[in-house]
Amino acid sequence: MTRPYDLPSMSALVCFEAAARNLSFKEAATELNVTPAAVSHQIKRLEADLGTPLFRRQHRGVDLTETGAYLFVALQRGFEGISEAVREVRYPGEAEDVVIRATTAVSAFWLTPQITAFWKARPDIIVSQIVSDVAVPTGRADLSIHYGMLPEDDPACIPLFHDDIVAVGTSDFAAARRVSTLADLRRVPLIHVVAEGTDWTGWAEWLNHFAEEPPAERGIAVNNHMIALQLARDGAGAVLGWTGLIGPLLESGDLVALTPERMPSPQTFYLQTHERASSLARVFRDWLVASQR
Structure with a gap:
């Protein structure tokens, strides 16, 4: 009899979700009351099962890959539903x-x-x-x-x-693509967030605010702002960022403003x-x- 759900080890998924949420194997281990080595083992097991890396191991810690960010968002949605159902069963009315x-x-x-x-x-x-x-x-x-x-x-x-919207990417991306002006943005890969039920400002609207032509190419489209930011951190392209949200990424240097222009958020x-x-x-x-x- 075949299994109704194509899922890897649940222990590995739980470890991955905790590590992705904290962006730290050590903090995930503390939360789950296991050793960091156990968390690392479970995540390596999950990466081997899926055949793709989920984290980029760096000297100062870990970052999610594009695939890791995609899986993290999906797991959060699933765990949210499970958690709410369990809570209602365990504490009805509370x-x-x-x-x-x-x-x-x-x-x-x-x-x-x-x-x-x-x-x-x-x-x-x-x-x-x-x-x-x-x-x-x-x-x-x-x-x-x-x-x-x-x-x-x-x-x-x-x-x-009520913040400003800026064009951001990595410093390496800016240097490699020689991006410093609005005109430069029209010839590099742009990451678009297209999500149902949201009203995120897009590249065409942002460039039009500065009397610039819309982007020449379609670029990369995703339906989640966090995944879009992760793509930019991976060097895949430029993305629009809201200063009130991405302050920590700018302060750490993970992302930098590609041009000096700042558009006041219409929302x-x-x-x-x-x-x-x-x-x-x-x-x-x-x-x-x-x-x-």
Whole structure:
């Protein structure tokens, strides 16, 4: 009898998800209460099974490859659904203190560090995330982060930050392709984010803002902003980045601004409070908004 699901070792998948989320074998090992060697062994086993590397091992740590980023996003979606079902079965009618929904990129580059800082101030309040790039109803979430036009006269929606959009890539990419001007961008590979239910600014709109012609070629299209950023970090092309999200990548030098031009984002990152939000969820909401002032 054939297996209904074509899956590798679940232990290897769990280790990979933890290591990808933390971008660290050591932190994944601490989280899973195993040794870093055990995590490394499971990931090597998974890479051998899939026939492709999932991480780039570097002196300062690890980064996801394009394939690794793709698998990580898929696993997060699957684990999210499993976790929610188990939670409902285990604690019917109960929930964590705070549940907040965000996209993968917002969670990885902005929200998770914010939650870590909040825990230091209020360790008594448990904050959980629902990480999803699919436009679905909020479900169990008390709060959710959106990118779009801020709804007018809606006290439930509060702006978080309104940032700039810049063209970014690696320093090696900029040097090899000799990119320093807007005109240069029209002759290099561009990475496009095309995702249903989102309104990310595209290359044509960004270049038009500076009275430049749209890109000459179609470039690379993906449906996830985090994967797009990973492709850029791999040197595959240039991508548009929102300064409020990719600050850590710019500070580390993983990505650099390819040209000096900055387009004010036409949309806003805002926080929505849902009817089910508890008093503790509102405490976290107020802290999160105040931290951006």
